[in-house]
Each structure stands twice: as C-alpha cells, then as structure tokens.
Amino acid sequence: MNSVQPNHELSRRRSRRPWASVGSLIAVCALSIAVLLVAKPFGFTVLPRPANGHDPVGESDQVNEAGQYAPRQLSPLEEQRAARLSQAAERPNELGTVPIIMYHVIGEPESEWVRTPDNFRRDLERFYQLGYSLVPLQAYLKGELDLPAGVSPLVITFDDATIGQLRLITEECEHSETGISLERKVPDPDSAVGILLEFSRQRPGFGHSATFFVDFPAPFEVPDEVVDKLELLLEWGMEIGNHTYNHRDLRDATADVIQTELGRLSAEIEKLTGQRPLSLALPYGSYPRDPANKQYLLAGEYQGIPYENLGVLLVGAEPAPSPYHQGFNRAAIPRIRGSEEELSKWLNYLESSGTRYVSDGNPDTIAIPEGRQDEIADTFAGIYELVVLPEQADTSP
Numbered sequence: 001m002n003s004v005q006p007n008h009e010l011s012r013r014r015s016r017r018p019w020a021s022v023g024s025l026i027a028v029c030a031l032s033i034a035v036l037l038v039a040k041p042f043g044f045t046v047l048p049r050p051a052n053g054h055d056p057v058g059e060s061d062q063v064n065e066a067g068q069y070a071p072r073q074l075s076p077l078e079e080q081r082a083a084r085l086s087q088a089a090e091r092p093n094e095l096g097t098v099p100i101i102m103y104h105v106i107g108e109p110e111s112e113w114v115r116t117p118d119n120f121r122r123d124l125e126r127f128y129q130l131g132y133s134l135v136p137l138q139a140y141l142k143g144e145l146d147l148p149a150g151v152s153p154l155v156i157t158f159d160d161a162t163i164g165q166l167r168l169i170t171e172e173c174e175h176s177e178t179g180i181s182l183e184r185k186v187p188d189p190d191s192a193v194g195i196l197l198e199f200s201r202q203r204p205g206f207g208h209s210a211t212f213f214v215d216f217p218a219p220f221e222v223p224d225e226v227v228d229k230l231e232l233l234l235e236w237g238m239e240i241g242n243h244t245y246n247h248r249d250l251r252d253a254t255a256d257v258i259q260t261e262l263g264r265l266s267a268e269i270e271k272l273t274g275q276r277p278l279s280l281a282l283p284y285g286s287y288p289r290d291p292a293n294k295q296y297l298l299a300g301e302y303q304g305i306p307y308e309n310l311g312v313l314l315v316g317a318e319p320a321p322s323p324y325h326q327g328f329n330r331a332a333i334p335r336i337r338g339s340e341e342e343l344s345k346w347l348n349y350l351e352s353s354g355t356r357y358v359s360d361g362n363p364d365t366i367a368i369p370e371g372r373q374d375e376i377a378d379t380f381a382g383i384y385e386l387v388v389l390p391e392q393a394d395t396s397p
Contacts, residue, residue: 077129078203084131088358089150091389092367095375096357097319098140099132099346100155102281102335106164106192115338117164117190123343124199124206127154130347134200134207137239137279141310141330143323143380148205149361155320156210157313157335158192159243159281161219165212166229167191168222185228197236208236213243213281213313216268230273240269242277242309251286255293255300262309263302278310285315287332298331319346322357324366324384326377360387 074082101123105114115123127134132154133147145153158165167188174181187194192210200208212233214220220229233240244250244261245268253261262280270276280297288294299308311330316337321328336346350356360367366376367387376386 081129081131084129085148085150087150088131088152089361091354091392092149092358092360092387093354093369093389094145094357094360094366095322095325095368095372096152096355097321097350098153098155098323098357099319099350100137100140100157100313100333100335101338101343102313102316103156103158103165103192103338104160105162106190106195107162110340112337112339117195119340120192120338121195121199123338124195124203126343126347128199128203128206130351133205134209136209136237137211137241138310139209140320140323141279145323145357145359146363147359147361149359151205151359152356153359156196157213157241157281158210159213160247161212161214161221161243163221164190165192166220166233167194168225168229185225187232193233193236193238209238211239211241211279213241213279214269215243215247215265215283216245227272230269234273234275239279240273240275240277241279241281241313242266242269242307243281244283247283249284249286250282250288250297251284253288253293255290255296258288258293258296259300259302259307262296263300263305263307266307267302267305276307278308279313280309280311281313282315294331316342319350319356324377324380326375328377362387 103115103120106117106120107114108116110116110119130152131150132152134156135145135147135153137155137157139145140153140155147153167190168185169188170183171186172181172183187197189195189198196208196210200206212219214230217223219226222229230240242262242265245265246261248257248261250258250261266276282297288297297309297312299306301307311333313333313335315335317334319336320333336342364385365387366380366384367389368376370388370390373386373388
C-alpha cells in the first residue's frame with residue numbers, strides 16, 4: 001500500500017469503527033433508570049457521551065450476563081437485513097452515490113416540507129430494511145466512511161432548527177440505588193431526536209447520526225433552552241451545522257455580509273458549546289451571484305475569528321457522489337428532500353440501478369468496479385489500496 005500521506009486534512013486514512021451503537025452506550029431515563037446522569041445547569045441532564053453511529057462488535061452481538069459480547073438471536077426484520085447485507089457484500093462499490101436526506105419540520109400535518117413523526121419513523125425503518133446505516137456528515141465530508149461489509153451509508157440532516165426536531169419534556173425517575181426521585185429533561189419521543197435515539201436502541205448497527213443546521217436568535221424555538229439543547233446534541237454525538245445567523249439568502253450578499261452571517265453563527269456556536277460548526281446548508285439553496293464571493297462559503301473571517309466549512313450543502317436535488325469520486329465537489333453537495341415522493345423516487349432508483357455506495361468492510365481499501373480506476377479523486381489517489389472487482393460474467397440464456 002502506498003505510504004504517501006495526504007497533504008489535506010480531509011484526506012487522512014479512515015479510522016476504524018469510530019462510532020458505537022447508542023443501544024450499547026446510552027439509555028434514556030424512560031428506558032432505563034439504572035443509568036446515572038450528570039446534572040447540568042437549569043435542571044437539565046446529559047446522558048453519557050456515545051461515540052456516534054455503529055455497534056463496535058457488530059449488529060448481531062449483545063452483552064451477556066458475564067459482561068461478554070455474544071451473538072443474539074435476530075428478529076425476522078434483522079434476518080432480512082442480514083441476508084441483504086450478505087448479498088451486497090459480494091459486490092461492494094465505494095464509488096457509489098450516498099443519499100443525504102434533508103428534513104425541515106417534524107410535526108403535523110404532512111406536507112412538502114413537513115414530515116409527521118410516524119412517517120419519520122417509517123423512513124428510518126425503510127432505510128434500515130434497505131441496508132443503510134447512518135453516518136456523521138463530517139465522516140462523509142472527510143472520506144472516513146468505515147462501515148461493515150455490505151452496508152450503505154446514509155446521512156440525515158435537519159434545516160432551520162424547528163422545535164419538532166428537538167423538543168424536551170420533563171420526566172421523573174427514581175434512582176435505582178438511592179431511591180431518590182429525580183426530575184430531568186429528556187427528548188420528546190415524538191421529536192426527531194427522540195425518534196432517532198429510540199430507533200437506534202431498537203436496531204443495533206443502524207446508528208443515530210444527524211446534523212442540525214441552526215440559525216438564531218433561538219434554535220429549536222425555546223430561548224431558555226438554547227444552550228442546553230445544543231450541548232445535548234453534542235453529548236449524543238450529533239452535529240451542529242451552519243445555516244447563517246439570520247437565515248440569510250446569500251444570492252445578492254456581499255463578501256462582508258456572507259462572512260458576517262457565517263462567521264457570527266460559527267462564533268456564537270463556539271461560544272455556547274466550545275465547538276465550531278464545520279458544514280453549511282445554504283438557506284433557500286442560494287449561491288452568491290458574484291463568483292468571487294463563493295469562496296467565503298468554505299472559509300472566511302468575522303471580527304478577526306476564522307471559520308471553515310468542510311462542505312456546502314444544497315437544497316434537495318439527488319444523491320451525493322462518493323467522497324472518493326472525482327465528481328465530489330465539497331462546495332456543492334446535493335441532498336434529497338425528506339418527502340414521500342422524493343424519498344421513494346430516489347431510494348427506488350438507487351435500489352434498482354445498483355449505483356449506491358456499498359462498503360467493502362475494510363477501512364484501508366477502496367473497492368471499485370473494474371474500469372473505474374480513473375474516477376478516483378486525486379485527493380485519495382495513492383492513499384488507499386484499490387480493490388478492483390472484475391466484471392460479473394453474463395449468465396443470462
């Protein structure tokens with residue numbers, strides 16, 4: 001394998017199993033009162049921080065009474081998924097496309113930009129059945145897609161920080177050892193975060209990664225809970241992205257306005273959480289008209305403080321290219337709108353066309369079909385060992 005190291009930070013080698021299943025590492029109070037919670041200001045609590053995404057020992061393992069990992073019996077749905085993954089693993093394609101789903105409102109009633117809680121649950125079930133697992137957006141942007149063989153990556157994003165994405169409710173729990181009654185804030189089970197955490201607990205190996213593109217003055221619409229909600233998202237291993245400070249249409253914005261909108265949001269999030277956003281979703285999908293100003297979407301400065309975005313995401317369009325493909329453009333990354341029509345159209349297309357990304361299960365290689373060697377992005381050329389799969393023989397009569 002070529003030992004030359006990449007010059008760009010985004011091209012470093014994929015790390016091994018960077019994410020662990022929420023089912024293995026966290027438990028919401030309503031699900032388990034045996035987990036000790038760390039008190040937060042204003043009466044909020046934080047669950048132990050998980051490494052976001054996937055069960056490090058596999059989708060079919062569990063911890064037995066001796067504290068050891070052991071195989072568990074699969075449900076019929078899990079058996080269907082396992083059979084699908086086994087078949088897909090025979091023909092990996094790490095130059096395939098990756099669906100990045102764009103949601104806005106989780107609530108009632110269903111409409112073009114609104115997904116009901118029940119339909120959002122059905123979306124997750126569909127992704128799971130089709131052999132997808134959730135990956136962090138930053139892992140996709142950095143080319144660090146480390147998944148079991150046969151699994152396809154899928155990224156979930158939320159724009160506008162609407163309240164249905166993260167609504168908190170108060171629950172009372174009794175401490176399992178002291179018997180003391182505790183009151184804490186937990187995600188509403190019908191909010192996007194509550195649904196994601198619960199589904200991940202029920203479906204090991206699926207993950208709960210998500211990126212929330214926020215704007216101000218009050219992300220998630222409750223001013224007194226802004227800090228706590230942002231911190232909770234990070235504690236759960238989710239990501240916070242940039243959606244401009246004022247949800248500003250950047251089409252006619254000057255260089256100063258663009259840097260103010262992006263830099264102010266970045267600085268505010270860092271002040272509140274200690275972490276900067278590293279991705280941008282364009283409000284209204286609007287690019288600056290002046291080509292010279294597009295550079296400020298990826299990097300700039302506000303009041304002497306720099307900001308950076310590893311990727312700029314568009315409004316819903318189509319599946320995104322593999323980060324290893326030469327067609328990957330971090331300044332214009334397409335997404336799929338999270339509506340019934342768009343989801344069905346693109347998921348069906350990816351299923352029937354065989355064009356989606358399928359992992360080979362090896363973080364040190366990129367598996368590609370024969371004849372596509374020239375499609376590897378220069379950034380990754382020579383960094384990973386290429387595994388070229390020969391064309392399948394035509395067995396039709």
